[in-house]
Amino acid sequence: MDHYFTDNRHLAENRKEISFRFWCFTYTFITDNGVFSKDSVDFGTRVLLKTLCDRNELGEHILDVGCGYGVIGITLKKIYPKAQMEMVDVNPRAVLLAIDNAKKNNIEADIHESNVYENVKGNTFSDIITNPPIRAGKKVIYKIFEEAYDHLAENGNLWVVIRKQQGAESAVKKIKEVFENCEIINKEKGYFILNAKKH
Template sequence: MTLHQIQELFYTGLASHYTRAEIRIIFNAVAEKIVKTKPDTDRQEVSEKEMSHFSEMLEALQSGKPYQQVIGETEFYGLNFKVNEHVLIPRPETEELLELALQQLMDKTKLKILDIGTGSGIIPVVLKKHLPDAEVFAVDISPKALKIASENAKLQEVDIKFSQMDYLRTELEGQYDVIISNPPYIGLDEEADIFSGVKDFEPTIALFAPVPDALVFYRKIAEDCKILLKKGGLIFLEINQLLGAETLALFTPVLEEASLLKDLSGNDRFVVGRK
């Protein structure tokens, strides 16, 4: 069977899940993963073993599993990252968060940076790639997520200091020039509104606040800014679009400057500030 014929199977098998354009992107990613080169869909024959892999991946995709998890990797901020069921799949909004941060940090040197709730490690890895002389620390509650984060740091050849901890129950020490975070911020009352493909396959611990208060992480970060963030230090947060004003209000008392910014879709998505 040729790759072209398999591609047609994907179009048919995934028609109820994705648009044709989306299926083409997914198929190309799957095919490149299996045949190890960019596919020639007109002529290239596949082996029985490769066909078995295609069938397994198609079945997983039909179950609703995100294609990034199916192939075990994704592209983010121009870099390749490993992902699995223990970490969130990176969203475009987090690329926007990093763009906001790097715009303000690129002219600075020897920064000490803390990422809270690092997950797959995309935030600290991207920062370290662009700020090679920075000292970057990252914390997360999940050992399985930190394993992926460590692998991503190794993959991108950067040195990140990872620590496993329950941030909400931990009093951190030291001071930082930058605190950045994309913590769990979906309220339990919003669960019904979340797409099943997200709830069923991505870690709920990384999606939902662990208590009814969806702002619990932001309250802790705001309190920690009093001690952990250096004078003149910067903070960059991705937030729940429904709680923009409430999140900003937590930081205005502890920062000299604090702003609520929108993402490219026009939603309240970021709080950025300076102590």
């Protein structure tokens, strides 16, 4: 079976546009077969964005890991235009869509293919944000948590959205092992928003 975290370019294309209203902006995203949440922006992403923007704590060098077709990175870049935004995904089709969607929504970001942090250079991110690919399994998800620490600047933040029934509590435990802290900063309809700070 093809998942959205694999190279699935051989899948038949079925591009379509969806609309997403957040804060005072309306975004248009092109989606396709073989990408996560192709029919609408998923609820977890909505909760994550709302939580981040309500707290207004993001810094100026942001990395979106597992960016899919670009919702999180593009939305945040519009709201924090001075931030430097990097967006990565292992799925080549998702990366191409994210590049198109950045242009479509008039934002600039460094968007490229990367298996987790493989092609991410530098360790000066103020924030690493992820809606992790649950179907990829714990090994991949925990790698996102573990290696985030090395790519964050001092006092940088990891932000994660994860559903309770998809391992939120074990994710908290794992992040605490890596960062020695992890706070559940919001819960909504079974979705947990987690935050860990690099000290």
